[in-house]
Ligand code: HEM
């Protein structure tokens with residue numbers, strides 16, 4: 001006895017529940033990796049660009065095969081995350097129009113944050129893949145090799161784009177995952193958003209300092 | 221006071237085949253304690269008797285006056301003009317069927333939503349008119365009441381980016397909130413899987429992107445963010461459980 005099927009009845013899909021978990025878990029795993037990665041790269045600053053600490057860490061990870069196994073594993077996790085999260089992207093022209101006109105007229109921070117998250121995703125996919133390919137095909141990782149790349153102009157520009165894109169995507173991603181699953185409640189939303197912003201800015205700052213050290217202080 | 225308000229109002233009469241959608245400009249002197257309800261009525265009385273918009277209670281209770289006010293959905297009757305800039309753009313809410321100008325048909329949508337959600341207590345208990353009612357803990361009763369305060373205005377749907385991308389399918393925060401209202405009610409005997417039948421898909425809770433447009437615009441300030449997260453967890457974990465129970 002339906003009055004009018006304005007909202008059609010659509011069968012439930014059990015796999016959607018699974019994919020939702022896969023999306024958030026791969027996302028969080030990538031975030032955890034990115035934070036670790038940031039610390040490891042920042043070790044270049046410890047001896048003011050001398051590279052001894054970074055080389056030591058890099059050698060340890062390679063001697064224990066963690067780089068050789070972990071690198072491709074991270075790439076695989078990123079691929080899975082991309083495929084699963086891409087379900088949410090407005091790929092049709094009609095959806096693109098809808099989300100743009102909605103975001104432009106509806107002045108609302110969180111809606112814009114999602115648009116940024118979806119946009120940065122594509123840039124990370126492309127630049128991140130290039131970065132991983134380059135590093136993993138020219139092992140071992142050494143401070144001198146990285147400095148050589150960063151002192152070449154193209155790679156510096158490359159990293160100056162990739163760094164903020166990743167941190168935006170990560171910062172927004174953690175916040176939205178928290179909101180969606182209830183770790184961040186109505187009562188704590190404002191404080192969490194402020195904390196996330198600070199964290200993202202701190203990460204960008206650490207990244208910039210490391211890039212500067214590679215560019216100026218480290219011998220290629 | 222003393223401002224002259226400039227209104228840009230969407231005009232289209234869905235009943236009239238000759239009507240073309242367009243924006244009309246109006247000017248109106250602002251007066252003390254003016255709401256959009258007052259302003260729109262004055263425009264209709266003094267300038268254009270064909271202007272269409274909906275009102276009933278003019279007290280934020282009936283939910284019929286929701287519209288897009290400078291891009292954001294809100295109740296016209298509780299929006300004061302002094303909180304708005306002098307130039308005010310009014311559009312009908314998206315997603316819902318347009319009747320004319322600012323008037324949309326939310327009733328059909330909400331009726332369909334309520335039927336889909338099966339928005340009533342499901343129980344095998346026979347009602348015994350002679351017996352004393354079962355007692356309910358006060359905090360629980362208040363929690364249920366809190367979720368029952370939805371006035372079906374449609375703002376949360378008009379504010380939702382996902383609903384914008386999936387206009388005739390996505391269920392919207394009001395439906396999710398309605399479901400959690402029955403989930404927390406011990407009198408409703410439905411199991412998780414029965415709720416999953418209704419919301420366990422991309423058109424339901426898993427389609428929600430967590431943009432919180434709903435949370436930030438609901439004029440009754442319903443706890444939508446927390447309900448949506450609760451529903452997502454309940455629905456997600458109910459399916460994980462199947463893995464271990466093997467069916
Ligand atoms: C390969 C490139 C990537 C693409 C295309 C991509 C795409 C996306 C998209 C579209 C979303 C939003 C999903 C939604 O709205 O529900 C998302 C969420 C997320 N992403 Fe990514 N992403 C990529 C890489 C990464 C990386 C490298 C990280 C971490 C360092 C990451 C962490 C996250 C997190 C934590 C979320 C939130 C999870 C959720 O809402 O369930 N992503 N990603």
Ligand code: SF4
Pocket residue numbers: 376379380381382383392393427428429430431432433434435448
């Ligand atoms: S949180 Fe979900 S239901 Fe609310 S506006 Fe966002 S996508 Fe829509």
Ligand code: SF4
Pocket residue numbers: 369370371372373374375376377393394397437438439440441442
């Ligand atoms: S949940 Fe809030 S915004 Fe949505 S229909 Fe109910 S009262 Fe309106």
Ligand code: FES
Pocket residue numbers: 274275276277278279280281282283284285286295296297298
């Ligand atoms: S007229 Fe009833 S809510 Fe505005």
